[in-house]
Amino acid sequence: LRNRLRTAREVTLADVAEYAGVSASTASRALNGRGELSPETRAAVLHAADVLHFEPSHLARSLRMRTTSTIGFVVPDVSSPFYASALKGAQRVLEQAGYRVLLMDSGQGADGEVAALRTLLAHRVDGLLVATIGMERERFDALVTRRGTPCVFFDSGVDGAGAGTVLLDNTVGIELLVEHLVAHGHRRIGLLTGSLRETSGLERLRTFHAAMRRHGLETPAVYVAGDRWTQENGHDATRRILAAGEPPTALISSSVELALGALQACRELGVRIPDALALATFDDAYFAALLDPPLTAVAYDPFDVGEQAASLLIDAIGDGGSEPRRVTIPVALVTRRSCGCAP
Amino acid sequence: LRNRLRTAREVTLADVAEYAGVSASTASRALNGRGELSPETRAAVLHAADVLHFEPSHLARSLRMRTTSTIGFVVPDVSSPFYASALKGAQRVLEQAGYRVLLMDSGQGADGEVAALRTLLAHRVDGLLVATIGMERERFDALVTRRGTPCVFFDSGVDGAGAGTVLLDNTVGIELLVEHLVAHGHRRIGLLTGSLRETSGLERLRTFHAAMRRHGLETPAVYVAGDRWTQENGHDATRRILAAGEPPTALISSSVELALGALQACRELGVRIPDALALATFDDAYFAALLDPPLTAVAYDPFDVGEQAASLLIDAIGDGGSEPRRVTIPVALVTRRSCGCAP
DNA sequence: TTGTAAGCGTTATCAC
DNA sequence: GTGATAACGCTTACAA
Numbered sequence: 089l090r091n092r093l094r095t096a097r098e099v100t101l102a103d104v105a106e107y108a109g110v111s112a113s114t115a116s117r118a119l120n121g122r123g124e125l126s127p128e129t130r131a132a133v134l135h136a137a138d139v140l141h142f143e144p145s146h147l148a149r150s151l152r153m154r155t156t157s158t159i160g161f162v163v164p165d166v167s168s169p170f171y172a173s174a175l176k177g178a179q180r181v182l183e184q185a186g187y188r189v190l191l192m193d194s195g196q197g198a199d200g201e202v203a204a205l206r207t208l209l210a211h212r213v214d215g216l217l218v219a220t221i222g223m224e225r226e227r228f229d230a231l232v233t234r235r236g237t238p239c240v241f242f243d244s245g246v247d248g249a250g251a252g253t254v255l256l257d258n259t260v261g262i263e264l265l266v267e268h269l270v271a272h273g274h275r276r277i278g279l280l281t282g283s284l285r286e287t288s289g290l291e292r293l294r295t296f297h298a299a300m301r302r303h304g305l306e307t308p309a310v311y312v313a314g315d316r317w318t319q320e321n322g323h324d325a326t327r328r329i330l331a332a333g334e335p336p337t338a339l340i341s342s343s344v345e346l347a348l349g350a351l352q353a354c355r356e357l358g359v360r361i362p363d364a365l366a367l368a369t370f371d372d373a374y375f376a377a378l379l380d381p382p383l384t385a386v387a388y389d390p391f392d393v394g395e396q397a398a399s400l401l402i403d404a405i406g407d408g409g410s411e412p413r414r415v416t417i418p419v420a421l422v423t424r425r426s427c428g429c430a431p
Numbered sequence: 432l433r434n435r436l437r438t439a440r441e442v443t444l445a446d447v448a449e450y451a452g453v454s455a456s457t458a459s460r461a462l463n464g465r466g467e468l469s470p471e472t473r474a475a476v477l478h479a480a481d482v483l484h485f486e487p488s489h490l491a492r493s494l495r496m497r498t499t500s501t502i503g504f505v506v507p508d509v510s511s512p513f514y515a516s517a518l519k520g521a522q523r524v525l526e527q528a529g530y531r532v533l534l535m536d537s538g539q540g541a542d543g544e545v546a547a548l549r550t551l552l553a554h555r556v557d558g559l560l561v562a563t564i565g566m567e568r569e570r571f572d573a574l575v576t577r578r579g580t581p582c583v584f585f586d587s588g589v590d591g592a593g594a595g596t597v598l599l600d601n602t603v604g605i606e607l608l609v610e611h612l613v614a615h616g617h618r619r620i621g622l623l624t625g626s627l628r629e630t631s632g633l634e635r636l637r638t639f640h641a642a643m644r645r646h647g648l649e650t651p652a653v654y655v656a657g658d659r660w661t662q663e664n665g666h667d668a669t670r671r672i673l674a675a676g677e678p679p680t681a682l683i684s685s686s687v688e689l690a691l692g693a694l695q696a697c698r699e700l701g702v703r704i705p706d707a708l709a710l711a712t713f714d715d716a717y718f719a720a721l722l723d724p725p726l727t728a729v730a731y732d733p734f735d736v737g738e739q740a741a742s743l744l745i746d747a748i749g750d751g752g753s754e755p756r757r758v759t760i761p762v763a764l765v766t767r768r769s770c771g772c773a774p
Numbered sequence: 775t776t777g778t779a780a781g782c783g784t785t786a787t788c789a790c
Numbered sequence: 791g792t793g794a795t796a797a798c799g800c801t802t803a804c805a806a
Contacts (some may be wrong), residue, residue, distance in 0.1 A: 380723030
């Protein structure tokens with residue numbers, strides 16, 4: 089026995105059974121609390137497992153049970169605070185329900201996203217949580233719907249696909265921003281946009297135009313710029329917008345990364361915020377109040393996004409083919425100095 | 432339809448073999464490019480796999496091959512930018528080498544860490560990448576060393592355990608900070624510390640005391656405070672330190688979260704930085720230059736930490752039991768206004 | 775109450 | 791070259 093332990097070989101259920109003097113099936117039943125067992129037998133098995141430091145192979149179990157208790161999580165960029173927080177929120181709920189998380193970073197590319205999905209599917213994950221960078225319905229169906237693996241989208245979805253979608257309240261968020269800046273007296277307002285292939289990017293852009301129209305305000309094409317969710321893009325887009333013949337007096341940013349880029353650009357150009365340019369952004373980062381100037385922002389709970397998506401997914405795994413569900417995460421405006429509000 | 436799709440049996444290697452009119456072993460060989468095969472057979476199998484949308488079960492393969500191509504990644508808090516970046520760096524290297532990442536958040540608790548390790552081991556991961564919150568050597572050995580699963584620590588390790596450890600150059604980092612503040616003329620310097628159960632927390636504290644002594648400076652006990660890596664802790668610790676009879680004129684923060692807390696506390700107390708209190712911190716966050724005031728910081732590449740750790744792990748998986756290796760990530764001082772440097 | 779045997783979907787070792 | 795056959799470690803009818 090001692091030699092058994094020392095060898096590199098893993099301890100298996102068979103070892104436990106042998107040590108306890110029972111069959112493998114009995115050992116299995118004892119360890120999983122299934123079926124009727126005599127108390128002594130159960131105790132003997134538990135003891136054997138303990139002595140041998142038995143750790144059941146999740147692999148073998150999954151193969152046999154045809155379920156892995158593993159959820160695939162796909163985001164464009166794990167190092168972004170938003171996705172990291174959503175991940176944490178989802179993980180909390182998922183672990184509670186006995187699931188593990190297999191994480192994949194799509195690297196903000198369509199190929200990366202497909203590859204990530206493929207890997208996860210090969211792993212036979214029980215469900216998928218994905219913030220897509222923008223995939224066509226057909227491709228998604230061919231890849232995952234056909235397999236029957238439940239998928240919940242968050243932050244960015246594929247129209248009509250999936251068992252559910254969790255989105256921020258982009259409409260209300262942008263409207264709050266526009267209204268607030270208009271209330272400050274601004275009429276020339278610009279917009280920094282992220283990727284328009286993603287739901288959040290597109291919804292924010294559309295709502296912006298709608299809100300401006302509703303206020304009877306014009307938006308020259310040059311007042312809208314940006315195509316990626318990066319600080320660099322925010323910087324470049326801001327410079328482009330400010331280079332307009334008659335630049336806007338206020339700027340709305342679709343994300344905090346873009347806003348940081350705007351801050352940087354304004355600093356370089358000597359444009360003072362909020363006097364020369366008012367700034368307000370989507371995403372209330374934890375450091376927003378400590379920036380120079382403190383940033384007016386649309387706040388929400390990023391953990392909540394992950395939690396809700398995870399709950400939806402667990403439901404979908406449970407009840408199979410009920411209606412696709414849609415959850416909207418509420419947002420609220422937090423005013424600070426960057427929009428012109430008093431400190 | 433949805434239900435039908437859902438219950439549809441997965442397509443297996445046997446299906447592919449049958450469709451191609453060959454045996455399962457031949458199909459396996461064709462798909463994996465192993466052994467000698469006639470070109471036609473190979474083509475037929477590949478075609479069949481394509482037509483049937485065959486996706487090999489990673490589960491079955493792992494069980495048979497006794498290797499999962501999966502790496503377990505354990506951090507105290509995924510939503511922290513540092514860990515998220517390290518994760519991304521590690522993922523890049525790991526994916527390149529054909530590994531997937533199974534992520535677990537220990538939730539900053541010892542129990543959570545043990546549970547995470549257990550789960551990962553049950554999953555038969557090929558290797559472990561962990562930033563421990565501080566585990567005893569014995570416990571670690573009983574849990575993972577006994578199993579023989581290679582483990583590389585990063586940011587925080589277990590003395591003498593594991594196949595390698597990747598740490599930031601905490602010594603140089605803190606020395607740079609102390610020297611710079613001393614050069615500004617400060618003699619009363621305080622320190623904000625994180626968890627002292629973690630390597631980085633402890634090393635930073637120790638180096639601080641050593642550096643101060645080397646400069647012939649005294650550090651009253653009340654000048655050092657903090658016990659967790661959170662903004663809230665930074666806030667509270669700062670208030671405690673500033674409440675000293677003769678408060679320090681400069682403050683070093685062991686992490687950017689702590690520094691944000693300090694900034695917040697100073698704002699509340701009306702303490703002006705850098706005039707009334709100079710501030711400099713470990714960690715150069717991407718928003719550090721845009722804070723009020725811009726933060727002087729010790730910079731390093733967080734992705735690098737993950738990459739190096741991943742490389743070490745891949746080596747360890749390859750050559751088995753060579754010497755434990757140790758990598759130190761270089762750091763550099765970035766001066767900005769918060770320490771008293773000109774803008 | 776407990777044991778036997780048949781798989782889950784692969785790959786490796788033999789034969790032919 | 792290609793095909794049986796036997797594992798890998800587990801769960802679960804079905805027997806006993």
